[in-house]
Amino acid sequence: MQVMMTSTDENDDFTPTAREAFHTDPSLCQSILSIPTVITSVPLQIKSSRISLGSGLFLSSSSSSIESGREIFRSKPFMWAPDRFFSPNICEACGEEDEETTRACSGCQVAKFCGKKCQKLGWQLFHRDECNTLKNIKEMKSQNLLCHRVVWWQQRGFVTNKVGKWVERMESHFRDWTDKEECQEIFDVAMAVREETGGKVNVGFVWDLVPKMRTNCVRLRPATKKESVGFALDLVTATINHSCDPNAFVFWEKGEVRVRSLRKIEAGEEVTICYVDPTIDVATRGEMLEKEHFFTCRCLRCKAEEKEETGWLKAAGGKFIAFRKAQKDIINLTKSAVKASKFPGIYKEYEDLGGIETKLRTIMCSTFPATQWPDIIEPVPLARLCLAILYLDQGKVDHAVRNALKGKLMSRRRSGPEWVNEMMDVIQVLMVAGSLRPDDAIYKQDPTFPTSTYIQTVTYGYMYETCKKAGEIFGGGSEYTKGICDLFAKLMEQRRIVEGATLPGSKEFEREFEEAQGKLMEWAVVPKHYGILI
Numbered sequence: 001m002q003v004m005m006t007s008t009d010e011n012d013d014f015t016p017t018a019r020e021a022f023h024t025d026p027s028l029c030q031s032i033l034s035i036p037t038v039i040t041s042v043p044l045q046i047k048s049s050r051i052s053l054g055s056g057l058f059l060s061s062s063s064s065s066i067e068s069g070r071e072i073f074r075s076k077p078f079m080w081a082p083d084r085f086f087s088p089n090i091c092e093a094c095g096e097e098d099e100e101t102t103r104a105c106s107g108c109q110v111a112k113f114c115g116k117k118c119q120k121l122g123w124q125l126f127h128r129d130e131c132n133t134l135k136n137i138k139e140m141k142s143q144n145l146l147c148h149r150v151v152w153w154q155q156r157g158f159v160t161n162k163v164g165k166w167v168e169r170m171e172s173h174f175r176d177w178t179d180k181e182e183c184q185e186i187f188d189v190a191m192a193v194r195e196e197t198g199g200k201v202n203v204g205f206v207w208d209l210v211p212k213m214r215t216n217c218v219r220l221r222p223a224t225k226k227e228s229v230g231f232a233l234d235l236v237t238a239t240i241n242h243s244c245d246p247n248a249f250v251f252w253e254k255g256e257v258r259v260r261s262l263r264k265i266e267a268g269e270e271v272t273i274c275y276v277d278p279t280i281d282v283a284t285r286g287e288m289l290e291k292e293h294f295f296t297c298r299c300l301r302c303k304a305e306e307k308e309e310t311g312w313l314k315a316a317g318g319k320f321i322a323f324r325k326a327q328k329d330i331i332n333l334t335k336s337a338v339k340a341s342k343f344p345g346i347y348k349e350y351e352d353l354g355g356i357e358t359k360l361r362t363i364m365c366s367t368f369p370a371t372q373w374p375d376i377i378e379p380v381p382l383a384r385l386c387l388a389i390l391y392l393d394q395g396k397v398d399h400a401v402r403n404a405l406k407g408k409l410m411s412r413r414r415s416g417p418e419w420v421n422e423m424m425d426v427i428q429v430l431m432v433a434g435s436l437r438p439d440d441a442i443y444k445q446d447p448t449f450p451t452s453t454y455i456q457t458v459t460y461g462y463m464y465e466t467c468k469k470a471g472e473i474f475g476g477g478s479e480y481t482k483g484i485c486d487l488f489a490k491l492m493e494q495r496r497i498v499e500g501a502t503l504p505g506s507k508e509f510e511r512e513f514e515e516a517q518g519k520l521m522e523w524a525v526v527p528k529h530y531g532i533l534i
């Protein structure tokens with residue numbers, strides 16, 4: 001849809017000039033890679049991409065390959081803005097989240113800072129230009145706020161020539177974005193900034209900038225969280241192309257974007273990250289990439305998963321359209337249950353988790369009456385993991401354990417940052433289940449529910465494995481890894497004082513773990529081969 005801009009401004013007819021990709025100016029690329037806020041841990045190059053039409057980030061062809069779990073680079077983004085819906089207590093200046101220390105600005109009552117120093121810094125850098133705006137538009141989208149800040153920086157002369165040239169070269173998908181309904185929202189931001197600056201801002205400049213922000217900004221996801229805390233415009237990350245089976249990932253810690261390798265990357269290989277949640281199904285990933293990033297992913301993982309689903313559908317006599325609809329229904333059902341738990345009493349029908357499970361089963365069975373929906377096919381594992389945490393909140397520990405084990409173990413994902421996040425959810429469930437006394441009502445209702453000894457042994461084993469993986473993936477120095485390892489150390493202290501208890505890392509423990517995991521899996525009806533090896 002083409003939304004007409006509702007102004008008479010002469011810049012309304014703005015048409016962007018054709019862009020020149022980053023790599024066509026090698027010295028500019030080199031100077032962006034060397035700016036002091038970017039710390040590269042391995043030699044990098046920006047070259048013509050083999051995946052997309054424009055540029056891409058590559059491990060330098062003259063360097064050696066790097067193993068998985070290496071930092072590639074870290075960077076203080078050129079600009080970032082918080083998402084206050086998911087992170088209401090984030091400090092605008094340093095990016096740290098702390099409910100105790102952050103206080104809202106007395107002017108707008110929206111922006112928060114963790115102390116006087118950050119408030120002063122935030123005021124000087126951007127808040128003086130947006131305090132009034134935020135009073136009126138309290139729920140400004142993170143990406144729009146980001147754009148607002150960049151425009152103001154440009155007005156104040158904080159944007160260097162070099163950065164200006166870089167932004168000019170960014171992919172914008174101008175036509176694709178302005179064909180969308182969001183176009184009016186984009187234009188509103190442009191007009192707000194124009195008004196604030198007394199008409200000094202060139203609307204064409206903003207009009208061009210907003211789609212660029214949307215195309216190039218990166219979601220800020222701390223290691224600990226599933227939701228993003230905001231968006232950033234990071235100059236180097238903006239050169240990285242997408243793959244659903246990426247060799248790198250981005251996370252946000254201490255006000256920095258950190259990019260690390262997920263597997264071995266060869267010298268000269270292009271660095272890729274996943275723009276969407278990699279745990280979702282291939283069709284939904286594809287839809288999101290088309291809708292928000294305007295390309296069709298042709299990675300090997302997409303091809304393999306499409307082939308697998310087609311083969312399985314053929315064998316089951318299932319219909320493709322019905323299957324896709326069922327996948328969407330499962331995602332929507334899960335989202336509704338999560339929403340209902342966040343706002344109790346409002347979406348009552350979705351608070352009954354037993355009812356949700358029945359609906360889930362009905363969708364799974366009615367799509368393929370003659371056969372069974374394989375539990376490993378997304379989004380079923382994801383739905384089960386969500387249900388596990390919701391059941392735990394409702395105190396239904398046995399249902400939480402069953403869904404946690406099925407969702408986690410019967411999933412195709414065996415590595416990556418999401419594997420660690422999900423494992424921490426499972427551990428959270430198991431820690432509660434392992435603390436139940438033998439006379440707990442659960443054992444009366446279901447005498448086959450695994451004993452706390454078995455559950456605790458599995459918890460130690462999973463914790464041990466998660467510690468190792470977190471260190472490999474996020475790095476030993478990351479706050480997240482340290483938090484997981486501290487928790488593990490505390491658990492180990494408790495285990496050490498139990499006489500005769502075996503310790504993770506020993507052969508005896510391995511044997512006990514295998515037996516205990518077997519018992520839990522048998523109870524949860526998870527086939528043996530899905531077990532985790534430690």
Ligand SMILES: C[S@@+](CC[C@H](N)C(=O)[O-])C[C@H]1O[C@@H](n2cnc3c(N)ncnc32)[C@H](O)[C@@H]1O
Nearest residue numbers: 051052054055171216238239240241242293295
């Ligand atoms: C953040 S930019 C990445 C750098 C970009 N290639 C450039 O030259 O500036 C994101 C854009 O790159 C392109 N892109 C990224 N990954 C892609 C892929 N796997 N296939 C096709 N195009 C891709 C899309 O146009 C996307 O909107």
